[in-house]
Amino acid sequence: MRAAEPTGQSSPSTGxxxxxxxxxxxxxxxxxRRAPPSELVRYRILVGAAFFLFLFNALFTVWSFLLEQSLYPSTIACLLYLGSVLLMRGSTTPGPAAVLMLTTMVLxxxxxALEYRLPYFGMHALTMLIPALAVFLAGAxxxxxxxxxxxxxLCVGYPLYLSRVGINPEAFSSAYLVFSHFFAGVAFLGAWGLGSLHNSTRDSAQxxxxxxxxxxxxxxxxLSSVLESTDDLVVSVDLEGRLLTANSAARQFHLxxxxxxxxxxxxxxxxxxxRPELWGPPLARVRAGERARLEDEYELDGSRHLLDVHLSPLLDLEGRAVGMTxxxxxxxxxxxxxxxLGELHRTLVDTSRQAGMAEVTTGVLHNVGNTLNSVNISTSIITERLRKSRLSGLAKATGxxxxxSSDLASFLTQDAQGQQLPAYLIAVSRQLQEEREGLLREMQALGESVEHINSIIAMQQMHARAAGVLEQVAIPQLIDEAMRLLAGSFExxxxxVERDYAPVPPISVDxxxxxxxxxxxxxxxxxxxxxxxxxxxxxxxxxxxxxxxTGVRIEVTDNGVGIAPENLPRLFMQGFTTKKTGHGFGLHISALSAAEMKGRLTCSSPGLGQGATFTLELPTAAQEPHG
Known part of the structure; x- marks a missing residue:
């Protein structure tokens, strides 16, 4: 985002x-020079103070020369202050320069004081400045x-000098002098403490x-990254329309x-x-502090473009609009x-009917395929039993x-093979009887499967013409019938297979x-x-x-491969399957059929490898099927 910068000419004082x-x-x-502004202020004050003290002592040196007084003290002070400036020029920290300048001030x-032998010079007001300045410039x-x-x-050595060495041996014994210099020292410590407190407070605030x-x-x-990353135009202007900020998309649009x-x-x-008639009312609402929205067309690169425009007011602290975004x-x-999309809607309405017919056809093929599995199993069992049948042995016996045949009586009574033949024929007849009964059962199951295929096709044909026929159905018997169609594969x-059937009344369903x-x-x-x-x-x-x-609950639970949690929400969607050879229609058709009967089909699974439970809930009262 680009923002406005202050403009205008600088005054002489600012310059x-x-x-x-x-x-x-x-x-x-x-x-x-690269220090933060708060630190740069201290460095500038340190340099300025060193320059001032250098000039002050240089002036004092000239004055001493004119008065023919000693030049050494002031000259040495000038050199030390100049050394502080040079340290600031060559050092990465201000500490050495500050300590040198402050120590020079004390000296x-x-x-x-020694030059003029003033007994109370240690209590001069100027001395109170040094502790505070020392904390500010050099730290606590x-x-x-x-x-x-x-x-x-100043508070110990100088009075001691006055009393022991100086001109007034009785001065240090004066209670007033001791009292005054003692509290001057306390005041210096207090100034240092206040300066330290000020520094701590300032550093915390900083x-x-x-x-x-x-x-x-x-x-x-x-915020700038978000605004720059969007293709939408984002512009802020004042109430006169002068630009305040604009993102790259807005700048490109303007260009x-x-x-x-x-x-x-x-x-x-x-x-x-x-178009003032289009923009006038929304702009008036924004100036009143409200949001507004409009759509406007612009000519861009030889074509008309439609813009959806949202206007939001920029409010000051008093809630008055001072601009807009x-x-x-x-x-x-x-x-x-x-x-x-509007043009395609009519086409989609027509194709939806065709899609429904395709879904019905897919359901027929899927359910017929399931039943054909049972047919294949039954035919395999029949073929295997016929292949292993004892009919070949019976053929040998009849041979x-x-x-x-000419000496049948002597063969059955005297020959070793003949003597075993009656018992063998009895055993074979019993075996063939058992095979016959097994084949009859498989043929019955095969017939039921074919009947179910016919029922599926007839049901879908009836579904295409009218609603299915409702009848009273006993749930346990219908589940057992479904199991008979698949029983061979389970065995x-x-x-x-475990069964847990609670007593429930018959329900009226298709x-x-x-x-x-x-x-x-x-x-x-x-x-x-x-x-x-x-x-x-x-x-x-x-x-x-x-x-x-008010209904019946049917649960089919297995301890098989289970279902991943992320697949549960998609389980009943058309086309979704976790099988390598699956098509994803069986559960989808089943869920639709349950909904048509005013029921519900759901699934739960603890996770992969932990099995799954499918639950079918149906109302007891008769429900008219609906498409």
């Missing part, structure tokens, strides 16, 4: 201050060193300010529309909207898509009888539609168990009344 600051910064080393005061530890040095020299500024800068940077990039402080776009999005493509695969759902659920459980690596494979069938007493 002179800037010149002075530039001269002070020129003395600082490069690391010190100058001591030298002045270095400031304490300077303060203790000053107390030792740290808080820096954290706040950093948070604001981070927030501004994130394409008006041939130049917008300039902060100038009008964004034209001075007046192209414009958010605009090019919705030309969306409107074109809406137009095309022996034919060979010995051969070694799957243990029998073949419910049978189709049950076969799909049983077939899915069988596949889950086949794919499982567990040795003990079982499936539990449970029937119980619904919790509200």
């Amino acid at each position: 002179s201050r800037a010149w002075i600051l530039q001269r002070l910064d020129a003395v600082l080393s490069e690391p010190l 100058v005061l001591l030298g002045t 530890p270095a400031g304490l060193f300077v303060t203790v040095l000053m107390i030792a020299m 740290a808080f300010l820096e954290r706040t500024l950093k948070a604001l800068r981070d927030s501004e940077s994130k 394409r529309c008006y041939g130049k990039e917008p300039v902060v402080g100038e009008l964004f776009g034209t001075s007046q909207p192209e 414009l958010f605009a999005r090019d919705i030309t493509a969306r409107r074109d898509a809406e137009t095309r 022996l009888l034919s060979e010995h 051969q695969l070694g799957i243990r 029998r073949h539609k419910l049978l189709q759902i049950l076969i799909n659920l049983l077939s899915n459980a069988r596949h889950a168990l086949v794919d499982s690596q567990k040795q003990d494979k079982w499936m539990r069938l449970r029937i119980q009344p619904a919790s509200d007493g």
